[in-house]
Amino acid sequence: MCADTPETPASETPDYKDTLNLPRTEFPMRAGLPNREPGWLDRWERIGVYDRLRERAEGRRPFTLHDGPPYANGNLHIGHALNKILKDMVVRSQQMMGRDARYIPGWDCHGCRSSGRSKSSTARRGRTRTKVDVIDFRQECRKFAEGGVDVQRDEFKRLGITGKWENPYLTMDFHAERVIAEEFQKFLMNGVLYQARSPMWSPVEKTALAEAEVEYHDKESFTIWVRFPVLGSDDPLLQGADVVIWTTTPWTIPSNKGVVYHPEISYGVYRITGAPEDNWVKSGDKLLLADKLAEGCLGKARVDGWERIGDAPSLEGLSVAHPFAGIEGGEGEWDQPRDFRPAPFVTDEDGTGFVHCAPSHGMDEFELYRDAGMLAEVITYNVEEDGTFRADLPLFGGKRILKPNGKEGDANTAVIDALAQSSKLFARGKIKHSYPHSWRSKRPLIFRNTPQWFAAIDREVGDGQDQYGKTIRERALTSIDELVTWTPRTGRNRLHAMIEQRPDWVLSRQRAWGVPLTCFVKKGAKPADPDFLLRDEAVNARILEAFEAEGADAWYKDGAKARFLGDTVNPDDYVQSDILDVWFDSGSTHAFVLRDREDGSEDGLADLYLEGTDQHRGWFHSSMLQSCGTKGARPIRGVLTHGFTLDEKGMKMSKSLGNTVSPADVTKQYGADILRLWVAQSDYTADLRIGPEILKGTADGYRRLRNTMRFLLGSLADFSEADRVEAADMPELERWVLHRLAELDQAVREGYDAYDFQGVFQSVFTFATVELSAFYFDIRKDALYCDGDTARRRAARTVLDLLFHRLTTWLAPILVFTMEEVWLERNPGDAASVHLTDIPETPQAWRDEDLAAKWSAIRRVRRVVTAALEVARRDKVIGASLEAAPVVHVRDPETLAALKSVNFEDLCITSAIYLTNDPSPAEAFRLPEIDGVGVVFEAADGEKCQRCWKILPDVGTHAHPGVCARCDAALA
Structure with a gap:
């Protein structure tokens, strides 16, 4: 306190605190969000905010964000929270800027995880999928998905997500299942559906996978070199010789049906001149190898010496013996000679220059023998859907290629041991290479050719909707380039490249839960036959009518085939097919949500799809293909993509590492607004980091903002x-x-x-x-x-x-x-x-740009003044800025005039200030980045006003004791 005026002793100075206009609010500085947020959620539900917005927005331009459906299972992870919070911010901001912004949340209920959990539940009760009635099993899956929807809906709502929560869309709703089947029937009728074989198989999920569901990771595999004895040659050079092949899948050797070569590769016959006694390759052995690869192959065999004894004679007309021919316990399984023929896919870039063919487990081999008309002779059925060898396969029955957890099984080692036993193992080793894995289970796949249904993306679509192209691929690429806005732009490049290079779409899955492929195949007919697929509008209509009333379970009820086929077709002549790819389900959502719902989209198009970058090969991808196949173009106007969530160190989150962040835990500790603020502060176009320190920093920033609102x-x-x-x-x-x-x-x-x-x-x-x-x-x-x-x-x-x-x-x-x-x-x-x-x-x-420029100059000078005062405060020259009356030297006349036109002392929160264009003395305070401004500290002159605390000469000269003229007027 400053000294009182002589006329007013300190004991008689009034307390003016109650005369001030101090802030009054019950808004607490401590937010208490975890405890208070649920009350606001209840309030919004009670007053029906979402429906009231729809009423208020009638007549406005619509904005529809179409929800990509998550699987209806499990609690939310931080990636779910990121995705839904971004969607909510889009919807709310568009609504508050004058649009009719609609959000219908949805769930994918047919995903394999629902099916897998239900199978586990069935097994716990002593039943298996093979023993339980298929409709009972499907009902259990439906019940599981319903529970998942309820759990996730509550957790999404807890994050403050607005939407039509009481009426979401579900892919398992009867109408949805009917529309999914109807969309598939369009593929059936417009000529893009066909049956072929697919090699990618997940033994964990027990189904074929589409290319979009495959990702590649490093995997360590066995690698072996195997000898196939040459048969049927009169040439002494080839008699007793072995063709050597190389493979990283030893388990395919029992399914071998031939060996292939390339007629333009240079092959030689090599004889071993020295080898250790215990070696698999012995002195005197003769081997056929590609000359370019021979040295590398022989080096793997640990031989002491070899010589090239001649060019390989003509290979045409030869055959080879299977390495297990005559093996003890083989029961004649492999005793028949194996085919030997040229093939265009053989190279001398790696391996041996020869490729072993198991057409049941490789696409190149399958197509080679398909084109030769020999599939019936070479297709084997040695590997079951769970990745085990069939039980009655000699030597290897029941052996497992991969364990259920994706780890190496015992099949490869059993095959390698048998090769060593039969003296046909040339060399062995291990290799780390890029290997296909399931996108969902993250487990390795195997190559297992099975009959599957495909949508041809380069075949002309016979629907007359050719404005953007005649094929699905053409329409999709045109849509990507001309009809869709991408945020960020890199999303366009990624999806364009994927669709530009992708193969045909595998539509079928080997599951019991989902929407069936509603088509009938004629018994005994081949895929190329014109009557192979039944295309009948009346049959299609009966199926759709039943699905609308009963759901897709109608497909499996007793007498369903006869019911759908009617009187014009003999049910005994046709068979039903597999389950439809779940990506076709979600890809079709535009039809039963955007097109069919009253609160969908007037033109059937979404303004925005918003998902993670993985959906370029997932929902974005399947939606684009499906829509281009059924309506001729994309179902969207815009696509937004966000990155993945990582821990604070940039590491992938993993329960085993203990670095996961649960949305539920964040809301319990901080509140959902802090999680939403983290999303808003992050660059979602890249991967986002989150963890305790990041959240603590977010909460600190929130408190600063809350303080601003409290002052207001x-x-x-x-x-x-x-x-x-x-x-x-x-x-x-x-x-x-x-x-x-x-x-x-x-x-x-x-x-x-x-x-x-x-x-x-x-x-x-x-x-x-x-x-x-x-x-x-x-x-x-x-x-x-x-x-x-x-x-x-x-x-x-x-x-x-x-x-x-x-x-x-x-x-x-x-x-x-x-x-x-x-x-x-x-x-x-x-x-x-x-x-x-x-x-x-x-x-x-x-x-007012001129005013802004003026105040920009004023604020620059103010920065120098406040910095000078801070130095004085630090040095304990003053305790508060109101004790100062600095002299400010300003070189620029225009800036000086601007400062004199305002109450600059108020801006600097000083009791007085003196402005001059005199040159700054040497002792003046300066900031190097602000030229032409110097500040010299001076103490304020006068007494301290007991009401506003300014130090002014007139304090104590007014009617009210101890105050300045301004405060005296206020008190009056």
């Missing part, structure tokens, strides 16, 4: 329309704030339209915490607290009211709970909600 609320207590001041009548400082509001309003709207939530939040956060809290609020606290009913105070409170309405609505799509709390502090009422409010229009007339 406290300073606006009792504000009414009578206090409002027109922009033209405001001081320059307030008009500068309005200018910034106009700039920000444009930036916010453009940012939300571009889905740039990081840009929006950073702009608003910086404005709120730096330009407002650390500048405008800091300056205007004096007027707000100490002025009477002045024009300056009314103008400031008018600006605060304008700030309130913009900050709350700008941030409401991000901080849904906090901005509701802020809004209700000033707008109480049972039906009030910030989420029923639009972002207010901000007059562009508020923009």
Whole structure:
């Protein structure tokens, strides 16, 4: 406290605290979000916010974000939270900018995980899938999926996600199953459906996989070189010789049906001249090898010497013996000679120059023998759907290629041991190479050719919808380039490359749960036969009618085949088929959601699909192919892609590593708004990191923003329309704030339209915490607290009211709970909600570039003054800035004039300030980045006002003791 005036002893100085206009608000600084957020959720449900928005938005331009359906199983992980929060911010921001923004959440109920969990449940009760009735099994899967939907729906709602939660879309709804079948029938009728073989098989999931479901990871595999004895040659050079092959799949040797070569490769006959006694290759052995690869192969065999004894004679007309021919216990399984023929896919880039053929386990081999008309002779059925050898296969029955966990089984070692026993093993080793894995289970696949159904993507679609191309591929590529907006743009490149290079789409799966392929195949007919597939509109209509009423279970009921085929077709002549690929289910959602629902999309197109980058080969991919095959073009106008979630060190999250972050745990500790704020602060176009320290930093930033909102609320207590001041009548400082509001309003709207939530939040956060809290609020606290009913105070409170309405609505799509709390502090009422409010229009007339330039110069000088005062405070020359009356030397005349036109001492929060264009003395404080400004500290002259704490010469000379003229007027 400063000394009292002589006329007023200290004991008689009044306490003026109660005369100040101090902030009044019940808005707590401590948010308590974990405990309070559920109450707001209940309130929104009680007042029906989502449905009220639909009523208010009638007649507006629609905006539809179509939800990519997650699997209906398990609790949410942090990737789910990221995805749904991004979607929610899109929907809420579009709604608050004047659109009719709709969000219908959905679930994929036919995914294999539901089926797998249900199979496990069945087994626990002592039943297996093979023993249980298929409809009972499907009903159990349905029940499991229903439970998953309920769990995830509650967890999504807890994150503040708005949407039609009471009526989501489910791929297992009867109407959905009917439409999925109907969309498949379009493929059946327009000529793109055909049957062929697919080699990719998941023994873990027990089904074939499409190319889009395959990803490649490094895997260590056995690698072996195997000898096939030459048969049928009269040439002495070849008699007793062995053809050597190389493979990384020893388990395919029991299914070998031949060896192939390339007629243009140079082959030689090599004789071993020296080898250890215990070696698999002996001295005198003769071997056929590609000359380019011979040295490398022989080096693997640990031989001491070899010689090339001649060019390989003509290989045409030879055959070879299987390495297991005559093996003890083989029961004659492999005693027949094996085929030997040329093939275009053989190279001398690696291996031996010869390739062993197991057409049941390799596509090149399958196509070779298919084209030769020999499939019936070479297809084997040695490997079961779980990756085990058939039980009656000699030597290897029941051996497992891969264990259920994806680890190496005992089949490869059993085959290698048998090769050694039969003296046909040339060499062995291990190799680390890129190997196909299932996208879902992350387990290795095996090559197992099985009959599957395909959609031909390069065959002309016979539907007459050729505006964007005649084939599915053409239509998809045109849609990607011309009809879809990509955020970020790299999403276009990725999907375009995938569809440009992809093979035909495998539509069938070997499961019991899902929508069946609603087609009939004629018994005994071949895929090339014109009557192989039944194409009958009446049959199709009966199927769809039954699915609409009973769901897809109708396909499996007794008498279903006769019921669907009717009187015109003999049911005994036809067989039913497999389950439809679950990606076809989700790819068809545009039809039964966007097209068929009243709250779907007027033109059947979504404004946005929003998923992770993995969906370029998943939902984005299948939706594009499916829609292009049935309606001629894409189902979307825009695609947004986000990255994956990693831990704080950038490591992939894993339960085994203990670095996972659960959304439920975050909401319990911090509240859902902190999780939403983390999303908004992150660059979702790349992978996102999250962990305890990152969340702690997010919570700290939240508290700064909350403090800004608390100041607004406290300073606006009792504000009414009578206090409002027109922009033209405001001081320059307030008009500068309005200018910034106009700039920000444009930036916010453009940012939300571009889905740039990081840009929006950073702009608003910086404005709120730096330009407002650390500048405008800091300056205007004096007027707000100490002025009477002045024009300056009314103008400031008018600006605060304008700030309130913009900050709350700008941030409401991000901080849904906090901005509701802020809004209700000033707008109480049972039906009030910030989420029923639009972002207010901000007059562009508020923009004043000249004023902004002037205040930019003023703020630069202010930075030098405040920095100088901070040094004085640090050195304990002053305790507060109001004790100072610095001299400010300004070289630029225009800047000096600008400073003299405003109350610069108020801006610097000093009691006085002296401005001069005199050159700065040597002792003046300067900032190197701001040229031409120097500050010399001087103490303020006068006494301390007991009400506003400014030190002024006139304190104590007015009617009220111990105050300055301004405070005396306020007290009057």
